[in-house]
Structure formats: C-alpha cells, structure tokens
Amino acid sequence: MLMLSKHLPSTRALQCFLAVAQELNFRRAAELLNMSQPPLTRQIQGLEEMLRVRLIERDTQRVSLTPAGLAFKEQASGILLALDAAIGAARATVDDGAVRMGLTSVINHSLMPALHALLADAAFCGGRALERAWSRQLVERVRSGALDLAIVGDIVAPGADLALQALVCEPMILALPETHAAAANAQVDLADVGDLPLFWFARADNPAFYDKCERAFRRLGYAAPRRPEPKDFTQLLAAVAAGEGVALCPQSMRATSRLGVAYRALPPAVERLFSIDVQVVARAHETRAAVLEKIARIHAALAR
Structure with a gap:
C-alpha cells in the first residue's frame, strides 16, 4: 500500500547528516559536500526538528552520534543507496548510449596528446560538447546527475555517492x-x-x-x-x-x-x-556499460 507523507526529509538533508556522521567533524563534512558550515548546520538542525529527535551531540571538544543518530545513519545510508539504484534502473531503460562528460577548465588537455586526441574524437564524445567548468562545479554536476563523468583536478574526497580514480599527475x-x-x-x-x-x-x-x-x-x-x-x-x-x-x-x-x-x-x-592529481569522477555505483567503457578508454589513453 502506497504511503504518502509531507514530513519526509530531503535527500540533501540525508547527505548532510551522513557526511557529519562519517567525519564526526562539521568542517570536514562541509568540505566533503563543497559547502560552508552554516548551511550544513541548518540542514542538520532542520532534520532534527522534523524528526523531533536529537541525532548529533556537539560541543567544543567533539562531535558524536546519539543512539538515535546511530540507528538513523544505517537506515539513511540504505535509503540513498536504494535511490541511486532506482535512478540507475530508470536510466537503463532509456539509455541511448550517450555519455555526458565534463572537463576541468584549469588544465589544458591539449598538451596531453593521448587525452587530447581522445576528447577531440567526435565518436568518443558522441557528438556532444564537453562541459568546461571548475572542478568543484563539475563534481556537483555529476552528483546531481547532470553529467555522467568528469575529468577534474585535485578535490576533496567527494563522499560515498561518488567515486574518484587517479589518471595522471600534472606539474x-x-x-x-x-x-x-x-x-x-x-x-x-x-x-x-x-x-x-x-x-x-x-x-x-x-x-x-x-x-x-x-x-x-x-x-x-x-x-x-x-x-x-x-x-x-x-x-x-x-x-x-x-x-x-x-x-x-x-x-x-x-x-x-x-x-x-x-x-x-x-x-x-x-x-x-x-603537483595536481588529474582524476575522473563518476557515480560510485555506476553500472551503465557506456559510462564504464568511457572511463576505461580514458585510462587506456593516458596509460599509453
């Protein structure tokens, strides 16, 4: 039976809570999510007010999870993983093989001959223009589903929902x-x-x-x-x-x-x-063959 409720937390609130639960540090959690601490704190406060239970204990010395927070962490993580799987299943039914890719604007890939040749290949890009932006913006675009993968520079570990793979080191x-x-x-x-x-x-x-x-x-x-x-x-x-x-x-x-x-x-x-570590970022639980094939070809090009 379908159950509808107006009192469900947003996925962003869940992501914020899980980042704090993982890091047990608001500053590091904010960096993980590429946001500042005040909005992160507001998300946690809003979540606790909605649930009417304290999830996190915080003082000047430490951050810890309450018993309710520990229980909620396990369930919230499962919810986001299930949602990620549902999105992947839905996309798989309409996947036309096109992969949306981004490239950091900080690095001139034209001086990396193998990578430049690959990204200049219309067949590889599927006729789509690469999205150029700062690494931080591209990571958020992958997280939101607007991009399937992006080649980025040094960034903070992006969280459990995304996966980073090292490509090459840029002096x-x-x-x-x-x-x-x-x-x-x-x-x-x-x-x-x-x-x-x-x-x-x-x-x-x-x-x-x-x-x-x-x-x-x-x-x-x-x-x-x-x-x-x-x-x-x-x-x-x-x-x-x-x-x-x-x-x-x-x-x-x-x-x-x-x-x-x-x-x-x-x-x-x-x-x-x-030195800057050039990396490729994609969704952590990506299963689409077209996306995985692009990542493999990028690795192979740079290995040569």
Missing part, C-alpha cells in the same frame, strides 16, 4: 613578469620571486588543493603577500605581464602565451609539492 609551473630578474633562469624557486605578490585562489574554490599548497608554503617558508586570482586566465596573465604579481599554474597552461609573461619550471623538489 605546476611559475608565471612571472618577463622583466623580473629571475626570468633569466630556466628554473625559478619561489624564494626568487618573494618580492612580488602571489595571485591565489580562494580556499572555497578547492579546499583540498588549497590546503595541500598551504602546507607546502609553510614547509618552504614562503610568505609572500596574496592577491585574489582573477577567474579568467587571460586577465591573470595580463596582471602578471604588468608586474602586479606571479602565479602558479598547471604546466599545460603554458600553451596560452602572453607577451610579457615568462613560464618557468620550479626546482624538482618544489614541483613535487605542488
């Missing part, structure tokens, strides 16, 4: 004004350009890679002042050419030349600290 290089004295060298250490600000992105754009780089900066003793990084790469290069600062960017982006900008390699030991 970072330094973009600096051609007029700077350090531009005369084939390799440039960050200490050599410490007199200029660093154009840098906001932590919210990619918490995982941001934290990785911050650890590297501290290790190297690099403390140059920061300037907000323009979202448009062309604007960033214009600012570097004008002598307003320096920038770290993926090696493949050096294909975008700009008068007044010099691209220089970092010393090998420093380069390793700032």
Whole structure:
C-alpha cells in the first residue's frame, strides 16, 4: 500500500547528516559536500526538528552520534543507496548510449596528446560538447546527475555517492613578469620571486588543493603577500605581464602565451609539492556499460 507523507526529509538533508556522521567533524563534512558550515548546520538542525529527535551531540571538544543518530545513519545510508539504484534502473531503460562528460577548465588537455586526441574524437564524445567548468562545479554536476563523468583536478574526497580514480599527475609551473630578474633562469624557486605578490585562489574554490599548497608554503617558508586570482586566465596573465604579481599554474597552461609573461619550471623538489592529481569522477555505483567503457578508454589513453 502506497504511503504518502509531507514530513519526509530531503535527500540533501540525508547527505548532510551522513557526511557529519562519517567525519564526526562539521568542517570536514562541509568540505566533503563543497559547502560552508552554516548551511550544513541548518540542514542538520532542520532534520532534527522534523524528526523531533536529537541525532548529533556537539560541543567544543567533539562531535558524536546519539543512539538515535546511530540507528538513523544505517537506515539513511540504505535509503540513498536504494535511490541511486532506482535512478540507475530508470536510466537503463532509456539509455541511448550517450555519455555526458565534463572537463576541468584549469588544465589544458591539449598538451596531453593521448587525452587530447581522445576528447577531440567526435565518436568518443558522441557528438556532444564537453562541459568546461571548475572542478568543484563539475563534481556537483555529476552528483546531481547532470553529467555522467568528469575529468577534474585535485578535490576533496567527494563522499560515498561518488567515486574518484587517479589518471595522471600534472606539474605546476611559475608565471612571472618577463622583466623580473629571475626570468633569466630556466628554473625559478619561489624564494626568487618573494618580492612580488602571489595571485591565489580562494580556499572555497578547492579546499583540498588549497590546503595541500598551504602546507607546502609553510614547509618552504614562503610568505609572500596574496592577491585574489582573477577567474579568467587571460586577465591573470595580463596582471602578471604588468608586474602586479606571479602565479602558479598547471604546466599545460603554458600553451596560452602572453607577451610579457615568462613560464618557468620550479626546482624538482618544489614541483613535487605542488603537483595536481588529474582524476575522473563518476557515480560510485555506476553500472551503465557506456559510462564504464568511457572511463576505461580514458585510462587506456593516458596509460599509453
């Protein structure tokens, strides 16, 4: 018998609760979901008010699940897994073989010949244009079902509903004004350009890679002042050419030349600290043959 209720939690509320239940830390749970802490807290509070039971105990020292929270965690996880399976079953009945794919705008794949050739193949892409966006946005598009898979850069572990697979490691290089004295060298250490600000992105754009780089900066003793990084790469290069600062960017982006900008390699030991892991993200329980075949071909292309 069909049972309808106006008092059921949203799938987003369940995802928020399960992230906190998994991490037992609101900050890490928020990063896992690519959101800030205040809306995450509101989702948990709204869920508890709807259920009229406390699920999570929280104080300044620790976060823990109540007995009700432990019981709810098991059932909520099963609900989302069942919903994921239902979506897959529904799509399988109308699957035309077309796979919707995204590609991070941070990496210039044209300098990865095998990957570039594959993604330029109309047959491989099924006549569909690749969606280009920031890695964080692409992950959310895969999570929502708007994309089937995406090639992204370093991101925080996306949660149990998505699966990440490593593809290749992309080194970072330094973009600096051609007029700077350090531009005369084939390799440039960050200490050599410490007199200029660093154009840098906001932590919210990619918490995982941001934290990785911050650890590297501290290790190297690099403390140059920061300037907000323009979202448009062309604007960033214009600012570097004008002598307003320096920038770290993926090696493949050096294909975008700009008068007044010099691209220089970092010393090998420093380069390793700032490398970007290029990954493919898809739904964790993906079973469609067409999607799995695309992922396998991407892996095979990069392996060659």
